[in-house]
Amino acid sequence: MNKGTKTSRAIINGIFTLYSLLCIIPLLLVFSISFSDETSIVANGYKLIPEVFSLKAYDVLFKDFSQILYSYGISIFVTVVGTILGVMLTAFYAYPLSRQDLPYRNGFAFFIFFTMLFGGGLVPWYLVYVNLLDLKNSVWVLIIPLLMSPFFVLVMRTFFSSSIPASILESARIDGAGELKIFSKIVLPLSLPVLATVALFSTLNYWNDWYLSMIFISDNKTISLQYLMYRTLLDIQFLTSNSNVASQISSAGGGNILDLPNKTLQMAMAVVGVGPIVLAYPFFQRYFIKGLTVGAVKG
Amino acid sequence: MKLQPVLGKEPKVLEPTIKTRRKKNSFFRNLMKYKVLYLMLSPGVIFLLINNYLPMFGVIIAFKNVNYRDGILHSPWSGFENFRYLFSTSDAWEITRNTLAYNSVFILLNLLIGVGIAILLNEVKNKYASKIFQSVMLLPYFLSMIVISYLVLAFLGRDSGFINATVFPALGIEPLDWYSEPKFWPYILPLVNTWKNIGYYVVIYLAAVVGIDEEYYEAAVLDGANKWKQIKHITIPFLYPLMIIMTLMQIGKIFSADFGLFYQVPMESGALFPVTNVLDTYVYRTFLVGGDMGMSSAAGLYQAVVGFGLVLISNSIVRKINSDNALF
Numbered sequence: 001m002n003k004g005t006k007t008s009r010a011i012i013n014g015i016f017t018l019y020s021l022l023c024i025i026p027l028l029l030v031f032s033i034s035f036s037d038e039t040s041i042v043a044n045g046y047k048l049i050p051e052v053f054s055l056k057a058y059d060v061l062f063k064d065f066s067q068i069l070y071s072y073g074i075s076i077f078v079t080v081v082g083t084i085l086g087v088m089l090t091a092f093y094a095y096p097l098s099r100q101d102l103p104y105r106n107g108f109a110f111f112i113f114f115t116m117l118f119g120g121g122l123v124p125w126y127l128v129y130v131n132l133l134d135l136k137n138s139v140w141v142l143i144i145p146l147l148m149s150p151f152f153v154l155v156m157r158t159f160f161s162s163s164i165p166a167s168i169l170e171s172a173r174i175d176g177a178g179e180l181k182i183f184s185k186i187v188l189p190l191s192l193p194v195l196a197t198v199a200l201f202s203t204l205n206y207w208n209d210w211y212l213s214m215i216f217i218s219d220n221k222t223i224s225l226q227y228l229m230y231r232t233l234l235d236i237q238f239l240t241s242n243s244n245v246a247s248q249i250s251s252a253g254g255g256n257i258l259d260l261p262n263k264t265l266q267m268a269m270a271v272v273g274v275g276p277i278v279l280a281y282p283f284f285q286r287y288f289i290k291g292l293t294v295g296a297v298k299g
Numbered sequence: 300m301k302l303q304p305v306l307g308k309e310p311k312v313l314e315p316t317i318k319t320r321r322k323k324n325s326f327f328r329n330l331m332k333y334k335v336l337y338l339m340l341s342p343g344v345i346f347l348l349i350n351n352y353l354p355m356f357g358v359i360i361a362f363k364n365v366n367y368r369d370g371i372l373h374s375p376w377s378g379f380e381n382f383r384y385l386f387s388t389s390d391a392w393e394i395t396r397n398t399l400a401y402n403s404v405f406i407l408l409n410l411l412i413g414v415g416i417a418i419l420l421n422e423v424k425n426k427y428a429s430k431i432f433q434s435v436m437l438l439p440y441f442l443s444m445i446v447i448s449y450l451v452l453a454f455l456g457r458d459s460g461f462i463n464a465t466v467f468p469a470l471g472i473e474p475l476d477w478y479s480e481p482k483f484w485p486y487i488l489p490l491v492n493t494w495k496n497i498g499y500y501v502v503i504y505l506a507a508v509v510g511i512d513e514e515y516y517e518a519a520v521l522d523g524a525n526k527w528k529q530i531k532h533i534t535i536p537f538l539y540p541l542m543i544i545m546t547l548m549q550i551g552k553i554f555s556a557d558f559g560l561f562y563q564v565p566m567e568s569g570a571l572f573p574v575t576n577v578l579d580t581y582v583y584r585t586f587l588v589g590g591d592m593g594m595s596s597a598a599g600l601y602q603a604v605v606g607f608g609l610v611l612i613s614n615s616i617v618r619k620i621n622s623d624n625a626l627f
Contacts, residue, residue, distance in 0.1 A: 009423075013425075019416075019432070048465075092343060095339060102336055111344065118606075121354070123360055123582075128350075145350060183339070210443060266449075267449065293503065
């Protein structure tokens with residue numbers, strides 16, 4: 001290895017180390033703010049390393065932990081139930097589409113792919129869920145709309161038709177296996193990679209969703225974790241940016257709102273919300289990288 | 300078709316009678332023969348009917364003057380009144396411009412930076428380091444827009460934000476009120492979007508770069524080509540098809556914006572609307588904040604119809620290049 005390639009390698013490694021820092025620093029900043037003392041923050045602003053270390057924000061947060069726990073519960077329920085039902089629904093739709101011998105197969109394929117091209121828009125979609133199905137404020141409205149995505153059906157169908165030899169299905173049929181048996185005993189076990197990929201991305205979609213909550217949830221009961229973080233982001237900011245409002249509330253006997261470590265509390269909420277995901281990330285990231293490239297083969 | 304000698308003649312006489320009988324019964328026979336497969340399809344069909352096809356009929360709302368006394372179905376028709384009103388405001392132009400301009404910038408950045416980083420990352424020969432860089436870069440892709448909003452606020456907050464309170468004083472620059480200064484957001488939003496999504500494009504392009512046969516490079520080295528020439532004449536030409544397809548797929552969706560990016564990240568600051576309002580946020584605000592069903596539907600239908608055209612056009616181009624990558 002000559003000197004030129006050595007220095008160029010050092011430069012490339014330097015660039016990537018810098019870029020990796022750029023990806024992590026914003027998270028570190030939020031983490032650091034949440035462990036800072038509120039008065040030092042108000043005086044000197046956010047720092048990457050806490051000037052004065054304090055656990056006050058977490059103290060306040062954990063005093064009333066029931067809402068956070070409840071929101072975690074909602075998010076976990078929605079994610080688990082949604083992913084299981086969604087993967088089943090997707091596989092059920094994708095498998096028949098992969099069967100070359102199925103009559104009207106193209107019609108069913110068109111039926112789902114057309115939804116990728118054209119949609120009725122927000123208003124009628126909202127009315128179907130709220131007026132027709134009467135699901136406003138229900139936990140199911142956070143699950144149903146994300147059950148099946150045409151893109152995942154496409155990915156799964158391609159996997160079924162390209163990775164499962166038709167001869168295996170044929171010989172199973174000759175042995176007298178029914179369609180359901182072939183599907184559950186042969187097709188599904190051979191398709192674990194694609195099932196895992198779809199499940200992983202579905203999990204992510206459900207876990208990160210706040211849009212459905214914003215549209216359909218108006219009471220204070222069915223608040224998922226993301227939605228709780230959204231409300232905290234707006235509410236605490238609202239209190240601190242309108243000191244009139246804050247003083248009105250505190251003079252009306254609503255407690256010492258100005259005493260609350262608002263800024264650090266807000267970031268502590270973010271840490272509690274995103275922390276587990278970031279901690280789990282190193283363990284599942286390689287499956288995602290694999291999954292992304294599986295999806296891109298036909299995308 | 301060639302005529303089959305001897306054997307082919309016999310069935311030909313019988314064919315018409317069999318065919319008509321088969322036609323009559325084939326529908327039910329197929330239904331019975333494949334009943335399990337059709338049953339498997341049925342939950343998905345029901346889902347699509349409710350979630351996708353039923354709302355499609357709802358586009359009629361765009362042509363109605365909806366009032367709550369008559370209900371949606373019985374409200375009087377208003378023809379193109381909603382559209383006429385929509386396009387007579389400056390909003391229509393603004394949201395169309397913002398949607399198209401931002402998405403064009405995003406597509407360009409995703410392409411250039413994505414390919415650039417992928418090629419550079421391929422030069423990191425330490426497998427372990429390369430894996431770590433790749434997964435760190437992908438981390439922002441898995442954060443929700445709410446979390447991203449927190450991160451952006453930590454940097455851009457007016458009083459305590461990292462930029463105003465730490466970076467600017469060190470450089471001797473006066474603090475800025477980021478959330479009420481529209482002029483910065485055409486730079487902030489592409490930055491945030493690229494930061495969040497570039498990991499995805501890097502992973503896709505890197506997979507293609509890694510797949511290029513080593514022999515081409517070996518031959519090039521024998522011919523005395525340096526690294527830059529190898530990249531220019533081997534790597535990039537090999538990536539062209541993927542680059543074109545990835546870009547065209549994004550162009551097909553150029554008329555729909557990332558709602559979270561434009562709604563959450565600017566924290567709904569009204570002062571920023573001229574540079575942050577896009578079709579999706581307009582449809583949302585007009586309906587769920589403003590309560591104007593007709594106008595919101597009209598804007599939604601405008602978006603759906605133009606988007607439909609764009610998908611058709613980009614897909615037909617993709618199919619010309621590589622039919623395997625076409626959606627249909």
